[in-house]
Amino acid sequence: SQTIHQWPATLVQPVGSPLSLECTVEGTSNPNLYWYRQAAGRGLQLLFYSVGIGQISSEVPQNLSASRPQDRQFILSSKKLLLSDSGFYLCAWSVLGTLNTIYFGEGSWLTVV
């Protein structure tokens, strides 16, 4: 069966510090991969998606970047965090052909102080 792992689960970072969140998927090949952010009490905002290694599409201009160095690995990064980057970050995967059902990792809570 497919599983998705995301880490770290929680982090508190000072303004201006770098960020790296990592996500891996097991049990499937060539998944679509996503990074979402959910601000407190708000809906899900798609940040990035990837249909293959090295292929990244950005949905909104921001202080963040994403990379996909391997088929089942997706990384979210920032060189300098802003207070507004605080939120709940969710990695997710899907496979086209299965109605593109999206499955989420457990999420990472980021607080920028």
Add this chain to the structure above:
Amino acid sequence: RKEVEQDPGPFNVPEGATVAFNCTYSNSASQSFFWYRQDCRKEPKLLMSVYSSGNEDGRFTAQLNRASQYISLLIRDSKLSDSATYLCVVNQATGGFKTIFGAGTRLFVKA
């Protein structure tokens, strides 16, 4: 107009009640539909897909009306454990798939 709209609630219902959530979507070319459940401070989890003919999973019934661009979720015999936020999700086939999440409807079930 938002691509997917839901009543944010909250819905406050007693245990055993029947509660219905509605969702509308704007793109008539949307192809697949889902309901997700999100508990407080947790990730969204797939509750059920929504099929054109309507489908049922235990106490949960989902229905789709393509003509009205409307999706519903009915929960019968509500349990305390049903308290959560319910997200309406729509996939649009636009070269690949574009997945749109509603902002969610909050449900509180009380004893």
